Amino acid sequence: MSLTPKSLSYSQVLGSDEIQSWLDQFDSEFRPVAIEMLCRLNFISRDTYSLWLKSSLEEFAGEPMALFAVRKFDSETTCIWDDDGNTQQRPAESQGSEDLVQSVVANYLKKNAHTVLDHPGIETIRSKRIKKIVLLDDSMGSGDRVAGFIERMMNHKSFLSLWSYGKVRIEVLSYARTFESETRVLDSLIGSVHHKRVYPAHTKIRFHGHIAYKRNNYSQRWGHGFRRILDLCDTVKKVRRDRRRGYGETIANVVFYHSVPNNIPGVFWFDSPRWNALFPRRTFPSWLDELLEGKTPTRQLRDDSDDVRAESELLMILSAVQRGVRNEYSIAWNIGLDRKVVANLMLTLRSRGLLTIKNRLTNAGRTYLRRNKDKREDPSTEFSLYIPKSWCAGRETVQPTGLDRESGQVQSESETGLPVEDGESGMGSLERTDAKTAPPSLSVMTQVPSTLPPRERHDRHGPFGSSET
Structure with a gap:
C-alpha cells in the first residue's frame, strides 16, 4: 500500500453539496482562495497511518521496547504513573488519535509479545531492562502535547533516575511534525546538554516521521499563493483570533481520517453559532470519506464550458x-x-x-x-522601436578620422565620402547624427599647453633648476 496522501480535485469540490454549503460562508472574492486551500489539504486514511506506524515499529524489531500512546492530560494529572509506579488507567471516553494508535499497538503485540510491552510500569521497565521508550503520536505541530507527556513521565523519581543515568532512551514516532516542535520538546527535557556530560539530554531522544517541515515555510504546504491563503485565514472574523491559523499558528495541511488536528486553519474545524465548520467538533465526516474514495457521484464539469462567460x-x-x-x-x-x-x-x-x-x-x-x-485579444510585441545592438556605434568611433595621406588635410564625413563637400578644406561636415554630435571622449581630445605660470610645488621632474645644481 502506498503512503501517498489523498487530496480533493476541483471537480469533487464543485460537485459536493456539503462543500458548496461551506463555501457560501465566504465572500465571492475569497471563494476561489478557499477552494485552492481545500485542494491543498492532504488526507491520511486509517489504513495509511496504520501501515506507516507498523513499518516504523519494525525498524526497532528484535530489541525490547515499551510503547506509550501520547495523550493530553488535564491540569490535575501531574504524572502518568501512580505512587507504586503503575501506569494510570486510560479514561473510558474516546481519546481521539490515541484510540487508533492503541488498536494498532494491540495488533502489533500479537506478533511481538515477547519483546514489546504496552504501557508497562516502572518496575517492569527496570526488571526487563528495557532501554527504548517509544512514544506514538500522529501529528506534532507545536510539540506541547509530547513535551507535557514527557514531563509527566519525569515527575516520577524512579523513571527520572533511569533517565539521568542513561538507562532509557526515548524514540518519538509522529507521522507529521514541525522542526519547531522538536525544539520545544528538547528544551523541556530534564538534564544538562553540555558536551562533557556522559549522557547529554539531547542525545537520549530521537524523532521519527514521514513528514517534517518548518512552520514558516508556507509555500511548501500551500504553494506560491500562500499569501492569499494567509489573508483569507486572517480575514474571517467569525473565527476566533487564536484559531484562525490553527493552534500555535502552525497552519498545517495534514488531516487524518481518525482525528482532525487543531493545527490546520480554523475555518475548517472551528464551530460556532456564526460559523459552520467543515469538520464539526474536529471529526471527519462520513460523506467526505466517501467523496475521497470515489463512492459519491459528483456533478461533472461540461467540456464545452457554455456556462462560462467569455471574459x-x-x-x-x-x-x-x-x-x-x-x-x-x-x-x-x-x-x-x-x-x-x-x-x-x-x-x-x-x-x-x-x-x-x-x-x-x-x-x-x-x-x-x-x-x-x-x-481572444493576444498581446502583441511592438518591434518598431527595436534597434539591434550591432547598429549602435560607440562615441570614439564616430570622431573625424586622421589626416588624408595625400593632402594632409583633415577628412570630414559626408554622404558622398568627399573630404570637402559641406565645408571648407580641413573643416568638418555640418551634417551629423545625434551620436556624432556628442562630445568626444577624453581619449581623443587634444591637450592644449597650459599658459598659467609654473607652480611652485614639485612636479614629477623635480623643482625647476634642480638639474643644474
Whole structure:
C-alpha cells in the first residue's frame, strides 16, 4: 500500500453539496482562495497511518521496547504513573488519535509479545531492562502535547533516575511534525546538554516521521499563493483570533481520517453559532470519506464550458498559458495586469476547471479557448522601436578620422565620402547624427599647453633648476 496522501480535485469540490454549503460562508472574492486551500489539504486514511506506524515499529524489531500512546492530560494529572509506579488507567471516553494508535499497538503485540510491552510500569521497565521508550503520536505541530507527556513521565523519581543515568532512551514516532516542535520538546527535557556530560539530554531522544517541515515555510504546504491563503485565514472574523491559523499558528495541511488536528486553519474545524465548520467538533465526516474514495457521484464539469462567460482577461491568461507562460509574474507582465488581479483570475480559472493546480490547461480549458478564439485579444510585441545592438556605434568611433595621406588635410564625413563637400578644406561636415554630435571622449581630445605660470610645488621632474645644481 502506498503512503501517498489523498487530496480533493476541483471537480469533487464543485460537485459536493456539503462543500458548496461551506463555501457560501465566504465572500465571492475569497471563494476561489478557499477552494485552492481545500485542494491543498492532504488526507491520511486509517489504513495509511496504520501501515506507516507498523513499518516504523519494525525498524526497532528484535530489541525490547515499551510503547506509550501520547495523550493530553488535564491540569490535575501531574504524572502518568501512580505512587507504586503503575501506569494510570486510560479514561473510558474516546481519546481521539490515541484510540487508533492503541488498536494498532494491540495488533502489533500479537506478533511481538515477547519483546514489546504496552504501557508497562516502572518496575517492569527496570526488571526487563528495557532501554527504548517509544512514544506514538500522529501529528506534532507545536510539540506541547509530547513535551507535557514527557514531563509527566519525569515527575516520577524512579523513571527520572533511569533517565539521568542513561538507562532509557526515548524514540518519538509522529507521522507529521514541525522542526519547531522538536525544539520545544528538547528544551523541556530534564538534564544538562553540555558536551562533557556522559549522557547529554539531547542525545537520549530521537524523532521519527514521514513528514517534517518548518512552520514558516508556507509555500511548501500551500504553494506560491500562500499569501492569499494567509489573508483569507486572517480575514474571517467569525473565527476566533487564536484559531484562525490553527493552534500555535502552525497552519498545517495534514488531516487524518481518525482525528482532525487543531493545527490546520480554523475555518475548517472551528464551530460556532456564526460559523459552520467543515469538520464539526474536529471529526471527519462520513460523506467526505466517501467523496475521497470515489463512492459519491459528483456533478461533472461540461467540456464545452457554455456556462462560462467569455471574459477577455480570462482568455488572455489562458492564451498565455497555452504559449508556455505559466508564472503569475510573467503572465501579469505579458498581458498588462496587476499581479494580484492575475492571481485572483487564475484562482477563478482553477475553480471552473479550466486550469490545473500547476497552471496547465485542462481539456475543458482547451475547448474553451477554441470556442472563443474570435474573442481572444493576444498581446502583441511592438518591434518598431527595436534597434539591434550591432547598429549602435560607440562615441570614439564616430570622431573625424586622421589626416588624408595625400593632402594632409583633415577628412570630414559626408554622404558622398568627399573630404570637402559641406565645408571648407580641413573643416568638418555640418551634417551629423545625434551620436556624432556628442562630445568626444577624453581619449581623443587634444591637450592644449597650459599658459598659467609654473607652480611652485614639485612636479614629477623635480623643482625647476634642480638639474643644474
